Amino acid sequence: MANLAVLRIKREFKEVMKSNECHIKIEVANDNWTELRGEIGGPPETPYEGGNFILEIKLPETYPFNPPKVRFITRIWHPNISSVTGAICLDILKNKWAAGMTMRTVLMSLQALLAAAEPDNPQDAVVAYQYKEKYDLFLLTAKHWTNAYAGGPHNLPDCDSKTKRLIDMGIDEHKARSVLSKENWNLENATECLFH
Incomplete structure (x- = not known):
């Protein structure tokens, strides 16, 4: 992976680690900066409250110019997340991605998706x-x-x-x-x- 991408990921990693908001975490998987493990807490006043949801995050060689590939490892019942594969339907992980977005943005957006489902644009x-x-x-x-x-x-x-x-x-x-x-x-x- 290009040095620029690795430097960017390391900076973003620190940003998430310093963040105490809304129970989000990230860690390196398999000693590889392109494979991350994310964790988000279920938002209050939702059916996901009190749950901890694990995510698989794979960063492409072209990160941050292309979005990470993210899926839920923890099984979840949500219209925008496949109950079978954990695939996610979220525009910033597809065509609405911008190079200025970070892993913190991704984790916070996924947490927001748990609080505000979009059943008219389902994954499941x-x-x-x-x-x-x-x-x-x-x-x-x-x-x-x-x-x-x-x-x-x-x-x-x-x-x-x-x-x-x-x-x-x-x-x-x-x-x-x-x-x-x-x-x-x-x-x-x-x-x-x-x-x-």
């Missing part, structure tokens, strides 16, 4: 549909995923017991949770979907 159509048509179920599901995958504080015994019922039938835990989420926590529909 199933989640976006639930967000728009069954918002209470979306909130329940997002809280449950935050609890299950991001160490959130939510206590949702109904979701936990339905997930456990499917696990007891021999279904993988994530698959059970995923199908229940897509079937709006209807155990009968989820079971039919899995076994037929």
Whole structure:
């Protein structure tokens, strides 16, 4: 990687490390300045509150003139983030990137996205549909995923017991949770979907 890019990344790294705002962190992965691990805290008064979300950040050779490639490692239920791959639909990570933006900008923007979803421009159509048509179920599901995958504080015994019922039938835990989420926590529909 070009020296200019490495110097820029090191400066940005310090900027994020000094920042105490809104629970954002960054660290080098694999002793390689082009592979970073980010962490953002779930924003207050959202279903993600209390969760810690880990991000994979890969910087191209042409950074900062091209955006970093970022995806969620921590599973999350959000219209603009794939519940399967962690891919993110956010304009600054694509065509709205500017060389003046920094990793701090990226992390803060992702945190803002958690607080203000854009369901009309989804990455995950199933989640976006639930967000728009069954918002209470979306909130329940997002809280449950935050609890299950991001160490959130939510206590949702109904979701936990339905997930456990499917696990007891021999279904993988994530698959059970995923199908229940897509079937709006209807155990009968989820079971039919899995076994037929």
